[in-house]
Amino acid sequence: MKIVQFNATGLPQAVCDCVERDDPPAPAGNGVTIRIEAFPINPADLLMIEGRYAALPEFPATPGAEGCGRVTAVGPDVTDVRVGDRVIMLDRENFCQVKQTTADQVVKVPDDIDVLQTAMLKVNPPTALMMLRDFVHLAPGDWVIQNAANSAVGDNLIRLAKAADHRTVNIVRRESLIEPLKAIGADVVIVDGDDLAARVAAETGGGAIRLGIDAIGGDMVRRMADCLADGGTMVNYGLLSGAPCVMTSHQLVFRGLTLTGFWLAAALRAMARPDLETLYGDLAGRIRDGALHVPVERTYAIEDIKAALEHAGREGREGKILVTPNGPVT
Ligand SMILES: NC(=O)c1ccc[n+]([C@@H]2O[C@H](COP(=O)([O-])OP(=O)(O)OC[C@H]3O[C@@H](n4cnc5c(N)ncnc54)[C@H](OP(=O)(O)O)[C@@H]3O)[C@@H](O)[C@H]2O)c1
Numbered sequence: 001m002k003i004v005q006f007n008a009t010g011l012p013q014a015v016c017d018c019v020e021r022d023d024p025p026a027p028a029g030n031g032v033t034i035r036i037e038a039f040p041i042n043p044a045d046l047l048m049i050e051g052r053y054a055a056l057p058e059f060p061a062t063p064g065a066e067g068c069g070r071v072t073a074v075g076p077d078v079t080d081v082r083v084g085d086r087v088i089m090l091d092r093e094n095f096c097q098v099k100q101t102t103a104d105q106v107v108k109v110p111d112d113i114d115v116l117q118t119a120m121l122k123v124n125p126p127t128a129l130m131m132l133r134d135f136v137h138l139a140p141g142d143w144v145i146q147n148a149a150n151s152a153v154g155d156n157l158i159r160l161a162k163a164a165d166h167r168t169v170n171i172v173r174r175e176s177l178i179e180p181l182k183a184i185g186a187d188v189v190i191v192d193g194d195d196l197a198a199r200v201a202a203e204t205g206g207g208a209i210r211l212g213i214d215a216i217g218g219d220m221v222r223r224m225a226d227c228l229a230d231g232g233t234m235v236n237y238g239l240l241s242g243a244p245c246v247m248t249s250h251q252l253v254f255r256g257l258t259l260t261g262f263w264l265a266a267a268l269r270a271m272a273r274p275d276l277e278t279l280y281g282d283l284a285g286r287i288r289d290g291a292l293h294v295p296v297e298r299t300y301a302i303e304d305i306k307a308a309l310e311h312a313g314r315e316g317r318e319g320k321i322l323v324t325p326n327g328p329v330t
Contacts (some may be wrong), residue, residue: 002302002325004095005060009051012309016049016063018302024100031075032106034087034099037329038119038299039067040322041312042152043240045095049309052239054265064094066122068115071106078103086111088122088280090268097302097325104273107280113288115329116296116322120152125283125292127237127264128156132166134267135260136211136233140165143204145227146213147171147220148240149181149189152294152320157213158186159292169200169209171224174316197226211235218243221259222251230255237262295319299328 001023006015027033045063047053057063071085080103081087087106089099109118138144144161148154149170161168162185169188170181178189188203190196200209208229214221215238225234225247234257236245251257268276286292297319300308305323312321 001097003062003097004064004302004305005062006049006057007059007061009049009056012046012049012063012313013306016305016309018305023098027073027075027078027100029075030077030103032071032078032081032087032101032103033073034069034089034101034106035072036067036069036094036097036099036325037086037115038069038322038324039064039094040116040120040152040320041308042066042123042320043238044123046309046313047239052242054263062093062095064096065092066119067094068109068118068121069099072098074103081106081108086118088118090122095302095305095323095325107277109280109284110288113284114293116299117287117293118284119322120294120320121280121283121287123264124152124294125156125160125286126268126279127262128153128160129279129283130264130267131213131235131237131262132157132160132164132211135235135262138164138166138211141167142211143167143169143207143209144211144213145169145171145200145209145224146215147192147224148215148238149186150174150177151215153215153237155181155184155294156292158184159286161185163286163291167204167207169204169227171196192220196223200227208232213237214245216240217245219246221245222247225251225257225259228255228257231257233258233260235260235262297321299324301325301327 068088091105167187170186181189210232212224212234214236217239218241297317299322302325
């Protein structure tokens with residue numbers, strides 16, 4: 001079987017290779033073997049390969065925070081997953097054709113929903129949902145502001161906010177994104193630049209914004225915090241600029257703003273198994289209904305992992321980059 005490996009941190013397309021390895025043996029105990037159908041390349045995968053993620057990998061390392069596949073074999077102790085089930089994987093190291101893990105690390109998902117969307121179910125939809133839900137109590141009609149609004153998290157957040165009757169202000173880097181984001185339910189879309197707070201206030205009619213969602217860090221946080229109402233909360237969840245989050249003492253002390261962070265991995269670890277299954281059942285249902293749908297720019301074969309990684313790291317993509325390691329999916 002083929003698997004993606006790297007032996008040193010660095011530029012993803014330079015350090016990662018697609019290599020041959022023996023297929024895993026038949027699973028024992030509560031082991032599960034999965035034939036991976038698709039996996040996306042997310043910014044966090046690139047960060048991990050670059051050595052800029054939460055922990056440094058042990059080498060040889062295989063990236064891959066998420067994906068989906070079909071169970072091809074189960075160990076004798078496995079009761080709630082069967083051969084043929086489609087699953088998503090809770091653990092990492094998913095950039096491969098065949099994966100072996102344990103039954104507690106998989107969640108069964110419906111197999112009548114789009115495979116590529118299912119491969120992107122684990123990370124970004126719950127991130128958007130929890131950030132909208134768990135920091136500030138938003139009533140129908142309330143505003144939330146986010147940046148990197150055309151990202152997969154941003155796309156999910158716009159759609160989830162719309163479904164809950166919240167209104168969104170969305171900051172992007174290109175004018176060409178304004179209409180597409182409005183088409184999926186964004187209320188306000190603003191191209192980043194000077195006078196951000198004044199332009200946001202003009203668009204919202206001065207409506208109070210109590211929740212800010214930041215994927216970028218750096219001075220963007222300070223400028224977006226200027227758009228928040230006094231007492232508002234800024235949630236940082238990404239480090240796209242690579243710069244530390246900036247907020248001023250004036251914002252923190254006199255305006256009573258809060259700066260906090262969100263990490264899905266920690267949130268999932270804290271969840272009881274039934275809650276986790278309910279969460280993914282709900283989100284999978286929204287994908288089936290078409291309420292959640294992230295654009296895909298291109299899929300690659302696993303042998304072309306270097307090109308796929310380079311593409312995933314480009315600015316100005318129109319959608320996600322995925323790999324279908326066992327051939328194209330329908
Ligand atoms: N904390 C968590 O638990 C968690 C969970 C999921 C995701 N995340 C983070 O969420 C962010 C988005 O992930 P995703 O998978 O949704 O992304 P994605 O769909 O791959 O899109 C990447 C986005 O980042 C923007 N971007 C890249 N570099 C930027 C920069 N220097 N300044 C401003 N914008 C920049 C891109 O804008 P253009 O289109 O203009 O290039 C695009 O909107 C990432 O930082 C990821 O690590 C965190």
